[in-house]
Amino acid sequence: MTSSNGSTLLPRPRDARGPGAARSATQTKTDYVRNRIFRAILRGDYGPGDKIPTEREMERLTRTSRVTVRRAYADLERSGVMERRQGRGTYIATAVRGHAQAAREIALLASVRDPFALEFIQALETSLNVQDALLILKITEQDPRKEEEAAIDLVGKGIRNLVIWPSGGGFPTDTFRRLRIVGTNMVFFDRMLPGPYADFVGLDNRQAVVALLKEALRNGRERFLFISHKGLEADSDRQREEAFRLYCERQGLPHRMVRVPWRGDILGAIRRHRRAWFVEAKNQAVICVNDAVALHVKSAGGGKIDVYGIDGLPEARAAGIPTCEQPMKAMARKAIELLWAQQQQSTKWKARQVYCRGRLIRRKT
Secondary structure, three states: OEOOOOOEOOOOOHHHOOOOOOOOOOOOHHHHHHHHHHHHHHHOOOOOOOEOOOHHHHHHHHOOOHHHHHHHHHHHHHOOOEEEEOOOEEEEOOOOOOOOOOOOEEEEEEOOOOOOHHHHHHHHHHHHHHOOOEEEEEEOOOOHHHHHHHHHHHHHOOOOEEEEOOOOOOOOHHHHHHHHHOOOEEEEEOOOOOOOOOEEEEEOHHHHHHHHHHHHHHOOOOEEEEEEEEOOOOHHHHHHHHHHHHHHHHHOOOEEEEEEEOOOOHHHHHHHOHHHHOOOHHHEEEEEOOHHHHHHHHHHHOOOOEEEEEEOOHHHHHOOOOEEEOOHHHHHHHHHHHHHHHHHHHHHOOOOEEEEOOEEEOOOO
16 A cells, blocks of 8 residues: 555565564553554655555554554544544644643753763753653764664654754754654754754854954954864854854955864864964964864964864863853753743644854953
């Protein structure tokens, strides 16, 4: 059986049903049928508006009873995943909405490799503790495959509130769009703008970059270099690059932009280009896309380069690097507020982008 767009629907061969096809000892038959449909949607077998098998067909495909299938369909209809059309059959819903049923668990999909990951996790947990809610941490290590697997596993287990710290390039966008079909509330944090299927919380990158440029001007700098990443494909990086370019152009400031690898030997790349990039070090300010890059520049320059960063890392402060601090507590609170709002607004929900202003931390004199 195929959908209207030609994709293969249930059943699949017994050895290729994907995770969760076999019913566990603790899973009811109704849960089994419902989760089979959930996972078929998340695999892309069903799309918005696709017709699904009748109760009789699903009874045969899942080897369960008509009563079991009817209960599973009723559950999915109540949660807004499916809709019945009189005389025409049952279809996957097309509305983009939040999950209306109250839930007090939030799952965070994140890497712990980011320098300020622990700070964000702690801020999120502190805010949830105040509200008597639970934080579930899934470590995805900036791996798109792990991000996809973690999200499908969580939703399959009934978790409907996700905060996602996306990896950037290669992120499984289609899977997360389909999560919205099954009524998953989602907030993306940092790095990537999700579009209409999730809310977004992040640093006000324009304000951060402009604050650093103004600080460099106060320090007597006349020329400006911006060091960004290559290979990450992050919206946050692009926003910082654009803010740097626009401000310098509008103020008539001499400027240029270069890039270092997102992963790999960043310090080596900076050292190889040191003469070309820092030839005018005496009156040049180097604005870095984040503190990690700024620390590498500081190391490569031996303290002779005037360097600025973003994140507010303790290591950057200790090294005397002016930096714009990430307002972790404010962003964690806002992420939770947006998730609860998605629960309340349900079908009336529309995606929002919220930017939080960072605090400039000046060099100690």
